[in-house]
Amino acid sequence: MQKKDIGLATLVMTVGAIVAVMNPRFLSPINLANTANLIGLFGLFSIAEAFVIVTAGIELSIGSVIALIGVIFVDLIASFGVPWPVALAIVMVLSVTIGLLHGWLITRLKLQPFVVTLCGLLIYRGIARFYTRDGTAGFTFGSDFPMLEYLIAGRTAGVPHSVVAFLLVAVAAWFLLHRTVLGRHLFAVGKNPEAASFSGIDTTRVIIQAYVLCAFLTGISAVFFAMYTRSVQPSSHGNFYELYGIAAAVLGGFSLRGGEGSIIGVVLGVILLQVLQNLVNLLGIPSSLNFAVMGSVILAGVIADTQFSRYRDARRQAIAMAALEDGGKPQA
């Protein structure tokens, strides 16, 4: 664990302890399971966002992709009677295609990630609303998909399956980002694209892989959300989720300039955001202040982080000066 992660874990524990002391209902099994379920759901796409942010990119269309994929998934099953495994395969292929498209536009046509994914945000939401004629895509009354519902929205020993999925994805993502060659290349390209290409890394391919990975995880997340809400209303489903993802990643130590961050960090970031949301509910803070609380905590975290790196730079400068004075000999 990096120092940053330990700091964040301490913060999560502290906030959790405060809420638990002020309102013991925080620790009730029902509240914990519900919070965990939300952590799982939001965690899936936050990890997705992290893979793009580490390359110094951004993915703003996550919420809209969740709406579009959700609508298509539900509609394929409910209206077209497609067996759910086939529907799942179709929407995953579609998600990956979206990722490929974004990666291609960003690397080959040299468009800025912000612009590409902002357009994606507008386009996918628009298509989703048009597809449902601005209505709702939902399962017809009385329809039953026991296997699908058990797998996606069920629980084992009280643990929601979204949490299980989140943990599995988090472990896989940890290995991928911190233990594989691709992970090293993601960090390298995000930190210093020039040095990366001077080291023989195919930066274009690495960036495309990041967007594809992000879209793939977003697709999984979309299926979980669709089964969680059971009906998808594309005008509001998944609104602002990309911003949750970015916030969790930034809290978790990912720099928007790229090349920094850890999976443990983003997992803790997601937990902190959901605990804060829970705090607002349980402590009777007006829910209209929800975003304000979240924003303040993120701001405080980022300020602390910047101060830390300034301290680190100052220390490096001091070491260099000390080396000059010790050696006595000029080295320039």
Next chain:
Amino acid sequence: MTAYRQKDISLDLLGITKVYPGAIALNNVSLSIRGGEVVGLVGENGAGKSTLMKVLSGAIAPDEGHIVIDGKEVTSLTSARVHERGIALVHQELNPFPNLNVTANVLLGREIRRGMFGFLDQAAMERKVAPILARLDTRFGPNDAVSGLSLADQQLLEIARALSIDPRLLILDEPTSSLTLSETKRLLDVIRQLSADGVAVLFITHRLAEVEEVASRVVVLRDGRNAGTLGCGEITKDAMIRMMIGRDVGQFYEKAEHDPGRPVLELKGLRTKAYPQHPLDLCLRAGEILCLTGLVGAGRTELARALFGIDRIEAGVLEIEGRRLVGHSVPAAIAAGLCLVPEDRKTEGLFLDFSITENIALPSHAALSRLGFVDIGAETALAEASRRKLNIKTAGLGRAAAEMSGGNQQKVVLAKWLAMKPRIIILDEPTRGIDVGAKAEVYRLMQALAADGVALLMISSDMEEVIGISDRVAVMCRGRIAGTLARDQLTEETILQLAVE
């Protein structure tokens, strides 16, 4: 405008030191200038001229030393404060705003306003700019678009911008690098006029003939230190070159005889992106140290980038070990056994925030991984072996590369490529900004590699180094290879003759 303009300037830089993590850019440098003087500031590439300029312009703060303007010590210079005191700067890098016209560029930030709403007074602005352009005898007028200007015109535009603040001290950093002969002459005339009017001019250039012609005093920098000063009457090209190069040389160049083997890298009519008008022919043999030298902007780095696959090759043939490379790219170059130690260690060679181990292992990951997973044991073993082999001094291989000295950073860059067992190594200014001890180690390593049959192409502007270590020298000038010199023909004079056209 301000009271400062009334009297001539007096500026003293005393004991300026600027340290970057890993390199010392300026070491106790002093420089004084008074109104009416034309001071030439010369030195080899990397001698610290640009850093000194940045200190003067307020772009960076020195770690030690004093800046005294008009008898008063100034602590924190900013570019606004520098302007206020009548100091104008013409940067080497041109950065005009192509979306604005000439007048707007010249008066940017000092626009003339009119009326209660503060609208721009276009007519007054043009009236102010027109005489400045006339003085410089420019081909463009105040209303012309900047986007269409040639490089030379852009340079004159920058100079006009500096003159528009009515400076007491004008600092020119390589102002003539893209000017034609007649434009240069015109500029030198303007400098003389200004100095007659009591303006101080600090003139930084590689073109020693210009310094000879116009300067009343010359300050020479070497390795970030004052190397000496030449007064009026002592200023000759030879004297300057002698000071720039210094005399304390020689001892650590062991001239080992190499047996050049078969050709491993051949360029046939190669045209680079930077200078597509000049086809280049060059042959590098196994076990040879070939040095590519010339002035800044001669096209050496551009050639290295093209060979390594960073930039596109416009035309011509590149052969490695007799095989022609098509569809060149960095991975292809590495696969063919060619690697590049780039000029800018900090941005191109290293990931400063990454650990030493990660830096060394990065290109070798494909070889060190199993099923895409990094073998951390092998990675550490490689870094450890490199540390021993290259004598990398560090508190730990997990430390960030930024925390090392320049020499050790350079060894890390070398280590990452040596792990790939290359047959051709291009080294772009491999010893710039590193200390003497590390320099000697780099030279020993280069000799050992050459003895093992590796072909080395070294780009260097450091004359001692070029003469001390090369088997053969190719001199570049404005994008073409001006000549090739064998070892027994190598003297500073023969090289500089070819380099300065």
